Amino acid sequence: MTDNALQIEGLTAGLGDHQILKGIDLTVPFGEIHALMGPNGSGKSTLAHVLTGHEDYEAAGSALVDGVDILGMSVHERARSGLFHAFQYPVALPGISLEKLTNEMEDASEEGDVETRAIDAAERMRMEPFLDRFVNVGLSGGEKKRSEMYQLAVAAPTVAILDEIDSGLDVDAVRDVAEMVESMRNRQRGVLVITHYNRILRYMTVDRIHVLVDGRIVESGGPEVAERLEAEGYKTR
Amino acid sequence: MPSFDHDAVSAAGANDAPWRAATRSAAHDAYLATAMPDESEEIWRYIELGFDLDDYGPALEPGVPLDGDPLLEVSHPAVAGRLVDGYWVGDDVEAAGVTVGSLDRSSSTEPELVESVVTGAGLADRRDRFALAATAFGGDGAFVHIPKGTVAPGVIYLETQATKPGSTSFPRIVIAVDEGGEASIVVHFRSRQEDDLTVVPQIVAALGDNANLSVTVVQNWGYATRALGNTNVVVGRDAALRFAEIGLGGKLARLHLDVRLEGRGSSANIVGAYFGDKEQTLDYRYFMRHIGTNTRSDMFLKGAVEDEARSVFTGMIRIENSGQKTEAFQTNRNLILSDGASAQSVPNLEILANDVRCGHGSTLGPLDAGQRYYLMSRGIGEQQADRLQVHGFFEEALLKLPQPEIAGPVREWISNKFVAAQVAGRV
Ligand SMILES: Nc1ncnc2c1ncn2[C@@H]1O[C@H](COP(=O)(O)OP(=O)(O)OP(=O)(O)O)[C@@H](O)[C@H]1O
Ligand SMILES: [Mg+2]
Numbered sequence: 332m333t334d335n336a337l338q339i340e341g342l343t344a345g346l347g348d349h350q351i352l353k354g355i356d357l358t359v360p361f362g363e364i365h366a367l368m369g370p371n372g373s374g375k376s377t378l379a380h381v382l383t384g385h386e387d388y389e390a391a392g393s394a395l396v397d398g399v400d401i402l403g404m405s406v407h408e409r410a411r412s413g414l415f416h417a418f419q420y421p422v423a424l425p426g427i428s429l430e431k432l433t434n435e436m437e438d439a440s441e442e443g444d445v446e447t448r449a450i451d452a453a454e455r456m457r458m459e460p461f462l463d464r465f466v467n468v469g470l471s472g473g474e475k476k477r478s479e480m481y482q483l484a485v486a487a488p489t490v491a492i493l494d495e496i497d498s499g500l501d502v503d504a505v506r507d508v509a510e511m512v513e514s515m516r517n518r519q520r521g522v523l524v525i526t527h528y529n530r531i532l533r534y535m536t537v538d539r540i541h542v543l544v545d546g547r548i549v550e551s552g553g554p555e556v557a558e559r560l561e562a563e564g565y566k567t568r
Numbered sequence: 569m570p571s572f573d574h575d576a577v578s579a580a581g582a583n584d585a586p587w588r589a590a591t592r593s594a595a596h597d598a599y600l601a602t603a604m605p606d607e608s609e610e611i612w613r614y615i616e617l618g619f620d621l622d623d624y625g626p627a628l629e630p631g632v633p634l635d636g637d638p639l640l641e642v643s644h645p646a647v648a649g650r651l652v653d654g655y656w657v658g659d660d661v662e663a664a665g666v667t668v669g670s671l672d673r674s675s676s677t678e679p680e681l682v683e684s685v686v687t688g689a690g691l692a693d694r695r696d697r698f699a700l701a702a703t704a705f706g707g708d709g710a711f712v713h714i715p716k717g718t719v720a721p722g723v724i725y726l727e728t729q730a731t732k733p734g735s736t737s738f739p740r741i742v743i744a745v746d747e748g749g750e751a752s753i754v755v756h757f758r759s760r761q762e763d764d765l766t767v768v769p770q771i772v773a774a775l776g777d778n779a780n781l782s783v784t785v786v787q788n789w790g791y792a793t794r795a796l797g798n799t800n801v802v803v804g805r806d807a808a809l810r811f812a813e814i815g816l817g818g819k820l821a822r823l824h825l826d827v828r829l830e831g832r833g834s835s836a837n838i839v840g841a842y843f844g845d846k847e848q849t850l851d852y853r854y855f856m857r858h859i860g861t862n863t864r865s866d867m868f869l870k871g872a873v874e875d876e877a878r879s880v881f882t883g884m885i886r887i888e889n890s891g892q893k894t895e896a897f898q899t900n901r902n903l904i905l906s907d908g909a910s911a912q913s914v915p916n917l918e919i920l921a922n923d924v925r926c927g928h929g930s931t932l933g934p935l936d937a938g939q940r941y942y943l944m945s946r947g948i949g950e951q952q953a954d955r956l957q958v959h960g961f962f963e964e965a966l967l968k969l970p971q972p973e974i975a976g977p978v979r980e981w982i983s984n985k986f987v988a989a990q991v992a993g994r995v
Contacts, residue, residue, distance in 0.1 A: 418942070
């Protein structure tokens with residue numbers, strides 16, 4: 332095991348000639364939770380998708396998950412290497428129940444305890460009513476986020492990228508989700524929470540906040556960064 | 569092999585009740601004067617028949633039955649019977665007031681009832697070479713009678729086999745559900761993969777007032793079988809029809825469905841799932857006629873084609889002047905899995921009444937890249953992700969099957985077809 336769950340260096344990515352990520356260095360050590368903030372359109376979700384392996388983007392640089400560069404891998408290999416991405420816009424899977432999906436995740440995984448985690452998490456997160464329902468079909472915004480969190484708990488990844496897992500959630504749900512993320516902190520994992528809001532950061536201990544503007548990390552610091560952004564916005568920079 | 573001549577007409581009609589004998593020779597004359605249909609007729613558009621029925625003489629007696637029907641056991645039928653090359657084999661069965669048995673026998677013992685079902689469902693309107701041949705050369709068949717107020721004690725299972733290479737057989741299933749009766753019927757069409765033969769299956773049903781009938785046809789003909797079927801149903805007041813066809817087999821398999829919602833408050837729920845692979849042609853022509861007021865219909869069909877397969881769905885909802893306060897919907901969604909495969913999806917509405925609610929939707933397209941990506945982001949490999957997507961696609965139809973007990977094998981057969989195409993590198 333290396334020191335860092337996720338280590339991104341010199342990462343650039345774009346669509347054809349249109350460069351969206353313009354050289355990103357970002358490291359999340361094991362045991363830490365980091366936040367990524369930034370204005371709309373700055374490239375936060377693009378970063379998540381480039382790490383996941385979305386075929387639209389051409390990427391260069393390196394992204395190591397526990398020391399292994401995942402950039403050359405196909406999407407499912409990256410997941411099997413320990414990367415999990417909770418989507419900002421989770422995709423509807425008509426005709427595939429959540430239970431079927433987690434069963435398939437179990438079949439695809441080389442570890443033996445996926446099923447146990449699925450059962451535990453279903454109970455803990457009160458997911459029973461959703462297991463028979465089709466994934467992200469007819470779910471409310473908040474329910475989709477819960478479904479993503481549930482899949483995260485089942486995957487128990489080395490690196491978790493949670494893209495706006497707090498958007499669309501009511502006050503109580505934000506606290507629930509934050510506590511869940513906090514409870515997933517451990518020495519075999521690093522978490523990157525992409526968010527626009529300070530609110531979620533109040534319920535968990537964030538080790539570091541990175542600010543992405545126009546495809547570049549312009550600032551990294553402690554919780555005070557989020558406080559200042561909330562007061563002043565991104566424009567003053 | 570016999571040919572389509574007078575001797576064959578006489579042989580097929582050896583056990584005819586008088587009402588049936590009368591229709592036979594007229595149909596034979598019409599048959600002789602009718603050519604094979606071709607694409608110039610709207611109802612035969614989009615497909616090429618590419619054969620002549622005259623090359624497949626009528627089956628005038630049952631062949632040696634195929635054994636090992638994989639669907640029989642899972643259906644847990646209360647009553648099971650078998651048609652081989654159109655002929656009822658075995659004894660008639662009676663259970664809890666329900667009779668299932670030979671059409672020939674019933675045509676003589678209950679002539680009015682059988683005649684009224686057969687002639688009342690509009691089958692005589694089908695004047696193409698296949699339907700005429702069925703009337704002229706069809707022998708026996710199956711008759712299911714659910715008397716007034718009787719609820720069939722479980723699934724009625726009718727295995728329908730074609731076994732004679734080079735033949736045309738005419739399996740006919742006639743179903744009478746009298747007032748307030750209820751029945752659930754599973755029909756399994758089978759033939760050997762290698763047997764080059766033709767089948768003209770016909771299902772004719774009449775639902776009395778307040779009757780309930782569910783029929784699921786699992787079409788598993790072999791790859792060398794051509795099937796050109798008709799299903800005609802008349803639905804009485806406040807009666808409910810559920811009909812599903814699962815299209816898996818056949819070199820060419822066609823179903824012309826004609827449902828008449830005659831009684832006020834009657835309804836029809838039609839489900840379909842079909843998967844065409846290799847060079848199959850699967851052809852569905854569905855007609856829904858709203859005649860009574862306050863009638864409701866819903867058609868929901870999902871199909872996939874791969875390699876060089878083609879499929880056709882044309883859906884015609886016709887609401888007569890008398891069909892006020894009608895609701896009618898049709899949905900047909902198609903997955904096109906290979907460049908060489910094609911699907912036609914042609915929904916039509918013909919509305920003569922003014923107070924109605926109608927809708928139709930039809931889509932054609934490949935597997936969804938966004939779903940594949942999301943599934944793969946969960947660690948699932950690309951091929952498995954596509955299998956899951958195909959599973960999900962059909963699940964929306966299979967969950968609506970009237971007999972959930974048969975969904976298991978059906979799901980597996982569909983999945984096997986897709987996996988075989990993946991393994992062969994075609995999708
Ligand atoms: N597939 C794509 N096609 C076209 N433009 C894209 C695509 N993906 C990203 N972009 C563009 O790249 C930029 C970054 O988008 P991205 O979704 O990463 O922003 P974001 O920081 O996540 O914003 P938000 O806070 O609104 O979610 C935007 O200008 C977006 O329009
Ligand atoms: Mg975003």
